[in-house]
Amino acid sequence: MGEELKLSEYDSSGGNNDDRVLWEVGLPGADDLTPLTLQLIPAELASAFRISPESSKSMADVNRASQNTFSSLQRWHSQDMSSMNNLNFKPFNEETTVTEKDETDLTREGYDPRKLRRVESGGTEEIDSALCNENCADDSSANKTLNKRARLVWTPQLHKRFIEVVAHLGIKNAVPKTIMQLMNVEGLTRENVASHLQKYRLYMKRQGNEGPSSSDHLLNSTPAQQSLRESGESGHHLRNTNGHVGMPTHMPYPPQMVQMPMIGMANGGMPVGYGGGPSVGFHHQYSMMQQQREWSGNNFGYYHPVASNDK
């Protein structure tokens, strides 16, 4: 009873099938990613779109554009919240310097945001999502019919995005909605972010630094500076909440410029080192390293590093 094994069986609260699908947010393998060379859009669609297969640049470009549009349409059509705006009819995104790495490539089907896959070309680390590995399997059984979303598991990657966005936004604009929009994670809802944000703030308040004497580098001031033009306020398109469309540049926000404000934080011994990169502002269970037990407890929901004696 003290243990929570959820590797193959998901909980066992009696009889209720509560599905706990892990949101995998990692790098999709080459097999997962659909090669651009593949013809996603058959000639029929191309025809419908009046796309000339030749004389154009490369089929890949056309394909991608079509795919984007198609995806966006699909997404909006199926996941249309309510009064959102379908004004996402933006034409194909201009490919400025898109080379090949498609940042967002979710493997969603219909509208099953259960399994999430994000690409992280940050380079800092390519965590390999050791979440469900092969155990994950498709547990979209109970959820299939119901729209009950599974508990969101903030994987290191997801959290990383969160941290990055928050760090770039600054506590000032670090509001659920903005964060969510910037994160651009499919399926991620404002509530999710809000919840996490709450925890995040709490954590910061606790360990961050009890002495508000000196201004925190991360707490306030020096938000995202420039490079922030979305967020409903201006109502400027590009707000593809869930979709990798409309994002010419895969980077929701520019690579954080190391500020390196000389953190004089007296940590417990953990090098906060925020200058290296926004990887993970602080450490917590999301620490993809090995010792993941910083944030608060230790046992996350999906992985049990060492559960033997003890306790």
Added chain:
DNA sequence: TTGTTAATAT
């Protein structure tokens, strides 16, 4: 309406 906070569930 959205952002916060508390309560509740897991």
Added chain:
DNA sequence: CATATTAACA
């Protein structure tokens, strides 16, 4: 107990 969702509130 920690984490995530839901509800209530500002």
